[in-house]
Amino acid sequence: MLNSARQGHASVLLTDHYEYTMAAASLADGTADRRCVFEVFARRLPSGRRYGVVAGIGRLLERLHGFCFEQDDVDYLRDAGVVDERTADWLADYRFTGDIDCYAEGDLYFPGSPILTVSGTFAECVLLETLILSILNHDSAIASAAARMVTAARGRPIIEMGSRRTHEESAVAAARAAYLAGFASTSNLAAGRAYGIPTSGTAAHAFTLLHADEPAAFASQVAMLGHETTLLVDTYDISQGIRNAIDAAGPGLRAIRIDSGDLYVMTQQSRDQLNSLGANDTAIVVSGDLDEYSIAALAAAPVDMYGAGTAVVTGSGAPTANLVYKLVEVEGRPVVKRSENKATVGGRKTAVRRHKPTGTVVEEVVASQGTPDPMPGDRALQTRVVEAGEPVADLPSLTDSRSLLREQLIAIPWEGLKLSPGDPTVPVIMR
Amino acid sequence: MLNSARQGHASVLLTDHYEYTMAAASLADGTADRRCVFEVFARRLPSGRRYGVVAGIGRLLERLHGFCFEQDDVDYLRDAGVVDERTADWLADYRFTGDIDCYAEGDLYFPGSPILTVSGTFAECVLLETLILSILNHDSAIASAAARMVTAARGRPIIEMGSRRTHEESAVAAARAAYLAGFASTSNLAAGRAYGIPTSGTAAHAFTLLHADEPAAFASQVAMLGHETTLLVDTYDISQGIRNAIDAAGPGLRAIRIDSGDLYVMTQQSRDQLNSLGANDTAIVVSGDLDEYSIAALAAAPVDMYGAGTAVVTGSGAPTANLVYKLVEVEGRPVVKRSENKATVGGRKTAVRRHKPTGTVVEEVVASQGTPDPMPGDRALQTRVVEAGEPVADLPSLTDSRSLLREQLIAIPWEGLKLSPGDPTVPVIMR
Structure with missing residues (x-):
């Protein structure tokens, strides 16, 4: 394998050890099938940046489509002592059967924007953490830096x-x-x-x-x-x-x-x-x-x-977008980690971007376990892209994503396009 | 291909467009077979760093072993207008037949160290530029940052x-x-x-x-x-x-x-x-x-x-090692680009590291088109790893490379281990 012209590792191993240990422990104690919601978001933008650009969704969905186990993957995990026999058997039949909702590639995000939401059983969702974050963190970091260069040009x-x-x-x-x-x-x-x-x-x-x-x-x-x-x-x-x-x-x-x-x-x-x-x-x-x-x-x-x-x-000083993947809901109950400096809001989020009649963005409204009260000019930011494990929508082309980004960079307050360090140009209001 | 569990692109396309255009033009004008020497080196270390760590050699040699063209790779290059028919035919039979000499993984480098030397015909060597630099720039950046963390720990x-x-x-x-x-x-x-x-x-x-x-x-x-x-x-x-x-x-x-x-x-x-x-x-x-x-x-x-x-x-502030791949010799004649702020020394380099009797490194001596005058305690830094296109040595294991680095970090002047910004701790003397 290593000497073939095409390299690349199995998607299922582009993953942190502890995700398999957690899946194994949840299979053993009966919590593996609890319905969970995980969300990808940024706690903050890279220092001084005024917006982030969502990128990598298309690559991610291709990778997820191939997120299944060959026998040698399972053998490696069992023989290396990462998982027990029960988990090895479960992995051999693994197929993600949950739902994914997300922002479109080329859309903007701000601290707290629920960029991608994964819902399904704990065990099936927890295995996806590293791959999802690797792709979105890398691609969004590059797109965010590149967009500033395009503005400057x-x-x-x-x-x-x-x-x-x-x-x-x-x-x-x-x-x-x-x-x-x-x-x-x-x-x-x-x-x-x-x-x-x-x-x-x-x-x-x-x-x-x-x-x-x-x-x-x-x-x-x-x-x-x-x-x-x-x-x-x-x-x-x-x-x-x-x-x-x-x-x-x-x-x-x-x-x-x-x-x-x-x-x-x-x-x-x-x-x-x-x-x-x-x-x-x-x-x-x-x-x-x-x-x-x-x-x-x-x-x-x-x-x-x-x-x-x-x-x-290299993301022009910000080589990673620092997005995180957090469990926010278990069996319909919001959950949240309590440690003071990493406070997050529990519950599945729904997001809209709110506009002036002129089309300029005013704010992003994010509701936990519900939807924001509708206002004229609202734009819903999330689309279902995977349902019950299957793709449900044709993804936008790269050309579509380029157009979306261009439109969004016109719609934000003009300060958002300044290269100087500043605050996020659109406030995210948690409801 | 995109939906398989293992992804990864053909090594021969992990390459910049212009390398193929240059190869094509050299095939057309008869310069393709001129014997050339290309060298990888750093003009400078990342700001304030006192040493760099060579990494990626093992990955590179695996990738180079798979650097050959499937028919669909050639078809893509021809159909996209990147190469002409003559070049397409030449690529179909491409196999690197030159030599590679390099520093060992885990060794240190400083500005001007000839980390890797590729010799062969112009056309066969020029195609390797991007892949060589991608691997060495990434892996060396990570190893260089990681080594400082290990010292700090x-x-x-x-x-x-x-x-x-x-x-x-x-x-x-x-x-x-x-x-x-x-x-x-x-x-x-x-x-x-x-x-x-x-x-x-x-x-x-x-x-x-x-x-x-x-x-x-x-x-x-x-x-x-x-x-x-x-x-x-x-x-x-x-x-x-x-x-x-x-x-x-x-x-x-x-x-x-x-x-x-x-x-x-x-x-x-x-x-x-x-x-x-x-x-x-x-x-x-x-x-x-x-x-x-x-x-x-x-x-x-x-x-x-x-x-x-x-x-x-992310290389702790230095996500790339900024290594370059430069043509330094054509048919035995040293060549050098003249533009003032990127001056390089022409000619194939040979490097030794010079030590005090106590074992502490004094300097690195680099001779162009010759070898440094031998001194007691010199250590030759380059080893031939590929000759006439074939691997000639068992590569050191990762364990060997860890040991080498540990020894080298003991041998440099102690200022080299300081985390504060400083100059390269070992001077490179061009002879």
């Missing part, structure tokens, strides 16, 4: 090119989350194939260094890809690089890329130089450790496209 | 329990890297199975909340797992929780876990209370957003074991 496209800075499989999920948040394309081919995301690429410094000189490298690239390519002009000297680029491709060259130096100054100089060479339509792509702040700082520079890498795939 | 064991805070497959690699760095165990079962890492688990608040009351939950857990278990005592009131725990398990209870509150104060009170109940040997496990600093701050508290989650799997 003010309509200019951004290419996601951070695969090399994160775990090889995270890179694929990160490309998906960034695209969902409004990025234009990705460099990651697995993401292109798995999710239909446009892929794009330019050239690396290695390609120039491989050749006798820069003109030879550019000539080769243009011969292969035509003038609809992007030439990387900063391997030696940017000004000479631009002359070489236009010599090789003509003034119809699609784009140049600059990956180093003071991008504000270099792009001004490069724009002037390109125009003087008649290459007025040749675009300028910039990259090099860009985050939302450096993108915003280039708003007045003649940049046509950004490439973002490290910052987006 | 001063011999007390740490459980890795961060799976839920990171991508589901990263979680498995993170557990491996943390174990390599000296963690005692992981909660991640896939890591337990894939790498033989000891797994451990306690119980969650959900298990207590599921039951009518805490005594019922504890009685169930003890009935299932015996007194060799860890009871989570902070769901309601810690002091009452400890009484309930000893009532349920007797004074021979193995451990209690505290996950909230002021851990310094709570562990003192809990120790006194346990002793007064005759449970002098009952261990105290603490968890709750622990990082190297909060672990260090508990040095004088009666803690027996730490659980670390978010901080370790």
